[in-house]
Amino acid sequence: MAKIIVVTSGKGGVGKTTTSASFGAGLALRGHKTVVVDFDIGLRNLDLIMGCERRVVYDFVNVINKDARLNQALVRDKRVEHLYMLPASQTRDKDVLTREGVDRVFHELQQELGFEYIVCDSPAGIEKGARMALYFADEAIVVTNPEIASVRDSDRILGILSANSRRAEEGMEPVKPYLLVTRYNPDRVEQGEMLSLETVKELLGIPLIGVIPESESVLNASNLGTPVILDEKSKAGVAYSDVVDRFLGENRPLRFISTERTSLLRRFFGG
Amino acid sequence: MPDPSRPNQPPRDGVGSPRAFHVVGQPALIFKGSSFPLTVAHLTTVDAERIERDLTTKVAQAPAFFQDTALVLDFHAIEGQPLNFRALLDSLRTHGVHPLGVRNGDASQMAEARSLGLAVFPPSRKEDPRAAPQGVRAKPKLMTHPVRSGQQVYAAGGDLVLLGMVNAGSEVLADGNIHCYAPLRGRAMAGVSGDVEARIFTYCLEAEFLSVAGCYRMVEDIRDLPADVRSKPAQIYLSGERVVIEAI
Ligand SMILES: Nc1ncnc2c1ncn2[C@@H]1O[C@H](COP(=O)(O)OP(=O)(O)OP(=O)(O)O)[C@@H](O)[C@H]1O
Ligand SMILES: [Mg+2]
Numbered sequence: 001m002a003k004i005i006v007v008t009s010g011k012g013g014v015g016k017t018t019t020s021a022s023f024g025a026g027l028a029l030r031g032h033k034t035v036v037v038d039f040d041i042g043l044r045n046l047d048l049i050m051g052c053e054r055r056v057v058y059d060f061v062n063v064i065n066k067d068a069r070l071n072q073a074l075v076r077d078k079r080v081e082h083l084y085m086l087p088a089s090q091t092r093d094k095d096v097l098t099r100e101g102v103d104r105v106f107h108e109l110q111q112e113l114g115f116e117y118i119v120c121d122s123p124a125g126i127e128k129g130a131r132m133a134l135y136f137a138d139e140a141i142v143v144t145n146p147e148i149a150s151v152r153d154s155d156r157i158l159g160i161l162s163a164n165s166r167r168a169e170e171g172m173e174p175v176k177p178y179l180l181v182t183r184y185n186p187d188r189v190e191q192g193e194m195l196s197l198e199t200v201k202e203l204l205g206i207p208l209i210g211v212i213p214e215s216e217s218v219l220n221a222s223n224l225g226t227p228v229i230l231d232e233k234s235k236a237g238v239a240y241s242d243v244v245d246r247f248l249g250e251n252r253p254l255r256f257i258s259t260e261r262t263s264l265l266r267r268f269f270g271g
Numbered sequence: 272m273p274d275p276s277r278p279n280q281p282p283r284d285g286v287g288s289p290r291a292f293h294v295v296g297q298p299a300l301i302f303k304g305s306s307f308p309l310t311v312a313h314l315t316t317v318d319a320e321r322i323e324r325d326l327t328t329k330v331a332q333a334p335a336f337f338q339d340t341a342l343v344l345d346f347h348a349i350e351g352q353p354l355n356f357r358a359l360l361d362s363l364r365t366h367g368v369h370p371l372g373v374r375n376g377d378a379s380q381m382a383e384a385r386s387l388g389l390a391v392f393p394p395s396r397k398e399d400p401r402a403a404p405q406g407v408r409a410k411p412k413l414m415t416h417p418v419r420s421g422q423q424v425y426a427a428g429g430d431l432v433l434l435g436m437v438n439a440g441s442e443v444l445a446d447g448n449i450h451c452y453a454p455l456r457g458r459a460m461a462g463v464s465g466d467v468e469a470r471i472f473t474y475c476l477e478a479e480f481l482s483v484a485g486c487y488r489m490v491e492d493i494r495d496l497p498a499d500v501r502s503k504p505a506q507i508y509l510s511g512e513r514v515v516i517e518a519i
Binding site: 126152153155156158159160162163203205 | 416417418419420421422435436438439440441456
């Protein structure tokens, strides 16, 4: 049975799409057949970040409306084997996604096409689109920036996950949430301009799956249409690799969470 | 005797009529004890204009609450004062409220109530008009999960026990006390139906808003909380109208 993972945040622009692309690519790189589904109807950009916008013919909405078969809409990644994408529609009609439709598509992805992981890139907000993206999830990656507004929105999403997901409605095991702190800048934390990792963890009270440092390589990678995880020289890329390993049960210590100065001191004096 | 005006009707009460057969031996009225939630309105003035004005505002604030509400009038505070009883009743009825009876009035007020067809209730025990509602309390409501931003938890008729944290942007309410064994960062309201004795207890006070029986204290910035209770175990209770925050 495939696992459905939603990448969600409430707040916009925190790094959901960046995370969905890299996380999906990371799972595929490790040999798991993975599809990343763009739920951001009307604002699609997952295809840009994954560099396959020119190969989009049909989209998620066409499949839901039975205008196209799932096979026709899925876009296979050219660089990474086992990686697929289901693009969102450009038509600005958010209400076309129905639970029955999404359920049918997910069922087909799992049962007929043999996907192991379905990664759902959620739109921002807490309205219909975001609720639909998280409804079928088994696990949730809650992307949070180290600032109070983002923490607050993540908290709202966690409330919705625990009350309005399919798992909650059907009285199953609750959706398993993971905290992913992105755009983390240890220098600015030290200056008191950003919340510390400890504070974010304490406020949300869910297990931490990783910390992605603020890094220019993210913007460069998305301009090139490459998930940043493929850039092995980038700190953000390496941090995303750690996240995927931890998700698959490996033990990876956190990196890039202290300033250069403190990490040097650590290296010399231990601790 | 059959009713001559309705030749085809069976006799209405005669033995042998099919309807009468069912009701033989059964009393026409069956009395059973029952209790109803009644609102008590304490009059603080006999000034008809002020009463009408305040009533209009109150009803406008909560029209659904007042629609067809049955009311008992408490005259304790206006005992011995001249009152235009009829005008008061008219004013209540035009607002959709049904006065049922009166209590705590003086002898002439109570006599007038009787003559106007209202019930006369026995005097209440000397109590604070806002004191705890009597009667059996509901079982405490237990929350083991965190209460997150945007969520609201209400313990009707009793206490609320919270084992998970109460996050900023959430709201916890109870008719009784609130016990929070984790950080309290949202809005907490105890005694929401008017119990002035209700209290809030927490392991770690960082709340945005605290209220007991409608008296409240806003905490715009947690640095406004005194150091001995900020992020520390504390209790919140009412002293008169004042919300007291105290270390425990
Ligand atoms: N770790 C990072 N370091 C630097 N920039 C980043 C990082 N993560 C994301 N960004 C930048 O932040 C912006 C928003 O990222 P992204 O599109 O992934 O967010 P999103 O949560 O999907 O946004 P939306 O809510 O609009 O869908 C992009 O310009 C991206 O390049
Ligand atoms: Mg996005």
